[in-house]
Amino acid sequence: MVTFLIKLSICWGFFALLYIALLRKETFFQANRLYLLGTLILGLFIAAVPGEKIPEPIYVASFTEIALPVFTVGMEQAEKAAAGLASWNWLELIYWAGFSLVMLRISWGLILLIRTLRAGRSERLSDGTRVIYTGKTAKPYSFYQWIFLPEQFSETSSSLILAHERAHVRGKHSVDVLLLEVLSAIFWFHPFIYWYKRSIRTVHEYLADAAASGQTDKKQYGLLLIGQSQMGSPAVFANHFYQSPLKQRLVMLTKKSSAPYRALKFGLLLPLSFLFVLLFRQAPAIAQAVEEANQIPAVGFENPESTPQFPGGKEALANYLNSHLKYPLAVHPGENTARVSVNFDVTKSGDVSNVKATVVNGLKNIESSIANIEKVFAAMPKWTPASKNGELMTVSTNLNLLLQVSNEKSSKTSSADPEFPGGNEAMGKFLMKNVKYPESAKKENAEGVVVVAFVVQEDGSLSDIQEATGRKDLHADLVKEAIRVVSIMPKWKPGVVDGKTVKTKFTLPIKFTLDNETAKDISDIDKMPEYPGGFNALVAFMGDNIKYPEAPKKANITGTVLVSFIVETDGKLSNFEALKSPHPDLSAEAIRVMKLMPAFSPGMKDGKAVRVKMTLPVKFAL
Template identity: 25%
Template sequence: MIDFLFKSSSSLLALLIFYHLVLEKEKMNQFNRFYLLFSLVFSFVIPFITIEIATEIIKAAKNPTSILFSQGNSQIIKETNYTTYWLWIIYGIITLFLCIRFIRNILKITSKIKTNTTLDYHNAKLVLIPEKTLPHTFLNYIFINETDYKNRNIEAELYTHELTHVRQFHTLDILLIEFLKTLFWFNPIFIFYKKAIQLNHEFLADEFVIRSYENIPFYQSLLVSKANASQPLYLVSNLNYLVTKKRLLMMTKNTTQTKAILKQIALIPIFVAIFYCISIKTVARENPSIHLVQTNNSFSKNEILHEKLSIKKESLQETNTLNPTIIENNIATKNQIVDSINTEANPITEITQPEFPGGVLEFYKFIGTNFKVPAELKGSGKVVLTFMVEKDGSLSEFEILKDLGFGTADEFIRVLKLSPKWVPGKENNEAVRVKYSLPIQIEPSK
């Protein structure tokens, strides 16, 4: 969740900054509306996209070493994170309050529609209300003061302005951003997106009015005269805007088609950069074929597999096929763990142990391929270390219980930190943290 919020917020912020610096001041209002809405969708989708790019690392193996993996064990770590519970409770309470407020405002608007006179007006409906207010729009309803309507005190430009909000469905944009503000109330960036979207709506409506009446000075003076009127409900499109100055300036601007196209093209590297930073993951992989050729180019199929696994043959059963001892030991280990947990004090639960991607043999191959034997190490011995397999499959909390010296255990930790994420352990289909113990016997070649 934290990762999603960080990535989506970073994308939203970058795109909003670009909008204010490059796009907002240009008269390409339809494109800007699409850009703002697309920025919201893009920023919510991009955290779920991950593309891995493999970078091949060629290494030559020196002093091949036999490594025997002894039977390990794991332990599910029971933990109660009360801080997380309280944060979710606080989030739920505040979100519930804001949802109620959101629904209450919609009901307040619909109540006005039901309790007041409505009149058909082009493809919209006029709602005559007793309150003294400027015309404002919600969906296809235009709210106007009943007295002003009857006395014909509402200028034609204002009707045209509100009709533009109706025809272009601006209320839907406002409802979307308000819904996101309700869910992500702790993220102030949505406040700025709402302001940008509302201002863009006013630019669009102003543009249509000017194109229809071709009298910019009169329309500007009309807006200035209405600027001090009371602000209506926050879910509606309206004329009373604190940024009236920006609207007046936009009316006199003229953006050439060439300039607009260049600024739109400039978006391509912005979106590519965001996609690369958030979704592209570079994974380093060693070339195993080069490793084998330089250690021994005359291995049989089984010998190559054993060399890549770095498993000492003499310590295992003699066989010409894959040695089942490793797999049987691990299966036995899992059964022992399950038996030890499912006691009378602990009711039987469905437990799945964490696993390296591809299984235990792939894990041994991974260790054997990446482990470098310290040059100073001459003798043999056992290294024992533990690590935590987190709920997301990442490895952490490495601890050395027994070391041979010369940085041997540190080298194993280095290799484990290169590991891809494991399939996490589960208890009753819910991911849990598991502490994993790994004994390793090392036999350097002579």
């Protein structure tokens, strides 16, 4: 909302400056009215539409650091520390109080107008306008098709006033006024809404004065304005005959009409406004491009601390695919399975994008289902995105599908795929420990994804290890390194079909990438440190001890605090550091609670306790 208001202020301010500099003193009243109304709405639209951004860098999902799961601190925990008005957002209270007062003023004005309408004597004019004679001393005004006219005016004055107010009715100025009143209630705190309100109402009076003064001498009409300008108080919704500012109206009344060539100013406004909108929308992308241009690239791996997760985990993902994928039913002799490699990105918001499915091997007619596979992936529910240093990041990832077709016309993903001992996380650690970026590839800035195909035998050993795609653009040393690492893997858990272990062909994509960070040394441990009682006990401890600090709560500040710490060999915690925090009080509270934690069971390496650096993301939410 703050960003929206800043953008709105810039837009309205720019359009107001153009009007003051080029149009305010011209007598093109109807064009000025359209400009003011148009830019009022255009500013809202521009502020609401997000600016263009350069696509953010895509990182490789892999396992590089040990990070505990995120624990969310919500209002349930915060209310243990404070209750009542302390938990209210005072800025929100002030806004709604101001909104309510403005709406009460508008409602009261409408009530008074309805009372006057019912109490007065009505007369219908030839154009359908109704004149309501109020029978009391007050200012004449109009609202939609009604003209409210006090009976104390002379016949000459009444005819001029009627001409003025009928111009308001014909121009449907009440529609403008009603729009302005609604926006002034929503943006009651914004100074530009009052500038627009005053400027548009002034233009209304210029239009009505021009129509009425054409029926008499302008001097006589001006004297009528001066003589009656002090009467009564105006109604909220109405267009008034004696609407301020009187001096400006008299100046415009006597001013010579603007020369036609001065209308060329409106031609200048169009390119200026278009250029402003273009620059305004491109500003984030321009700033990002400048920032990236100043960065000096270096060699290394860029990896998130946590990989993206499908909601509910791997089992839920398998169920989703089983229920949505449709496979071809035609079976080729000796072929009843197909392996499909699906590459896709999981964005910072958890959306799946850039889906590309490729047939690795198997059924020759599986290509007919590629479009369906890509569509199913693109329609997935939001994932939990990857993160690094407390910030969400877009990650490119890969998923291999083993599709099986039977003669009974049923199809499913294999429920017993081959598996690296310990699962994907263990395989990620194995690859991070053993993959070495070839120096020759570094020097040539060579990158790419090497898809390694191999057969998992019935006993779990790997054979027939080779690059699967046959791509000629891959650096030869990258291919050699990927094959080398796969060849030294331990035995896998073999695939199972109908309760029997079988040979299974498998593919493993290994992505080599160079970026702007050097490679990091990762703690090489056999057993991770653990909070006493496990993660559920950690959640309970956080819920009992953490308090939402008052300052960020009142300012409606939320976000994730990423705390780095070391589990010593005796299990005690030390070296607390907030790597990322939206507010100092939030990081202070997270560290305070972590210092209260009991000793962990320490990390182990070769049977010995070792110091292990860990990170804990703590999410504060209101």
